[in-house]
Amino acid sequence: MTHGVSRRRFLGTVGAVGAAVTAAPTEVKAKGRPPGWRGTDRVEKIATNCEMCFWRCGVLAEVADGRVLRLEGNPDHPLTRGRLCARGNAGTQLLYDPDRLKWPLLRTGARGEGKFKRISWDEALDVFASKLKDLRQANGPESVAFFPHGLAPRFFSTLMKAYGTPNSAEPSFAQCRGPREVGYALTFGHELGSPEPVDLEEAKLIVLIGSHLGENVFTSQITAFAEGLSRGAKLIAVDPRFSTAAGKADWWLPIRPGTDIALLLAWMNVLIAEGLCDREYIATYASGFTELAAHVRDFTPEWAQPITDLPAARIRETARAMGAAKPAVVVHPGRHATWYGDDTQRARAMAILTALLGSWGRKGGIFLPTPVPKGSFDLPSFPESERGRADGAGTRFPLASEELGVTNGLVDATLSAQPYPIKAWIVYGQNVLESIPQRQRTLQAIEKLEFLAVVDVMPVEQINYADLVLPEATYLERYDPPTIVETAKTPFISVRQPACEPLFESKPGWWIAKQMAHRLGLDAWFPWETPEQHLAQIIAPMGINALELRNRGAVAFPGRPYLEDRAADAGTPFDTDSGRIELYSNRLKEIGADPLPRYTPVVAPPEGHFRLIYGRAPVHSFARSQNNETLNALMPENELWVQARSARALGFNDGERVRLENVDGVKSQPVRLKATEGIRDDCVYMVHGFGHRSKGLRRAFGRGASDTELMTRVSVDPLMGGTGMRVTFVRLVKESASR
């Protein structure tokens, strides 16, 4: 092996809570010593996973005297190969953030007042367990709803299932990836998963529809994107805004917001009419081509031109470029896919386009996941709820994931007490006031609760409304369940393990879950004493060595990413009802939905208003990183992109501070206006995650404007419950006139 970590040995099993990894020091000298450094020159490198976003890049933490000095990319990590983004490098600033939650807190004031008293862990866990027992007794376990996010709450999810509630929901479904997972699963029989399996480095043509790679940064994906472009891949960027990706594009299509399905149908029309689709692939693998061809016959580029505001010639030219590059075309499925409420159908249209190009399972297109054998524990069955789920997954929203749930469905149920009352929320690692739109409704739901417990690292917005606050250790101080990624060309397992002991009185999630299980009499679902024992069981069938895994941080397995790798396999690679790619969906027909995607006009902005669109910045993750010292210095606030002519016509100047007011009269905090030619005149744009209202986030408080705060209306996808969030209309208000 090629770096210092390979020479480190683990000396024994870590038994105590949050104890530091017992590794032998390497000979690596400390780099970047802090001012006044008096410590040792013996530095350990601990391999772990980043959690500054959800991509889980491989990290080496340089540690001396129990202090993490710096982070660097782990070159042995098969996906990220030694690269970290700015946020990953700034992870130590989360670890040492003075605003962190430090000890358990019990509310003493009114909800929202932010008054708490410090309590011990024993008292906190006793209060928590006793409340859960009372709720189970009085209202049934389903009266407790769980809102997790990310890896850390996985152990707590087991606890909640053992407790007996089916009501768990993550924003990654109904506020993010849900529509695309459903749309692609309907078509190919497989969800895309995360990281999405896009073969960017081998693509000859990349199509981005509202995906702003470059501003939305995940190290391995952005590297593959750059590699693909440097090898000569062409790029089509469909975006109402001249994004960073649009700046690299061969074709920038500044589409009228909300009309993407019309563009996709017109592209299909050209591919079929001009014989540019992969006929052999379709004949071999797909069904429903005849119905599709008839469906799109009239959706010509000329039909789409007035709808999309894109020239018909440009639509035809880009369709032909796709046809010429097939099958090595990545139609990127995007990540944040909840826009207009017709999002599952838009995802279906993207999946069908991918199928017409023969790109699913082909080099340079969408590659296939490779299953990795995983060990498990022989746990008792989880109790079944007779009352079923309250969020509508599987019922009101027939195609919603019952694993990931519908967050807004749980808010609805809490407000309406239908189908039964929800009395308590446990929010773990997500900021429900930033991730779920219609904040006022979320706050009203919180007001109705008997009990709100929050587990987090930072004092995010909902802390002030909590009855009980539990401070979790950061990702650099804790074990999490191992990450098994099958949607990489080379599948792998990687570990998150502590680089240092938890600061203050914070505790790792696995410990919190086990302590609670013990108090609730649910130990049978936690038949392991240490995370190392848990890890050993998971990797048992993999034929790998735990010590090597923990030393290296990750171990890869051979991948079989393309259909040609599976030629000798029995059965079909498509897990649909028919075993074929379903261009025409009988499943959608059965539930009364369009079996083929159809364009339906979205509501246009009223006179004098703009559609608010939003996105990401490379140095911030969601609403989680704005308080980070380094990242805050790089980007302390967001700005509002406004078409320069529109700004001038309305009497606004570049750099001026303005407020946004939505159609319901809700005003944003002041935000700096960026007058630019790089956006259409029917929309404005800002980066999500700013405008924090929690005073505990001292650096982030009051900086910039919150898009979520303005989302008083949404358009809900009837198929999977996702909240379309590009239906917010705002007008600009002079800061001086808005007070």
Ligand code: SF4
């Ligand atoms: S993309 Fe950046 S923030 Fe996300 S896991 Fe990787 S290094 Fe961390």
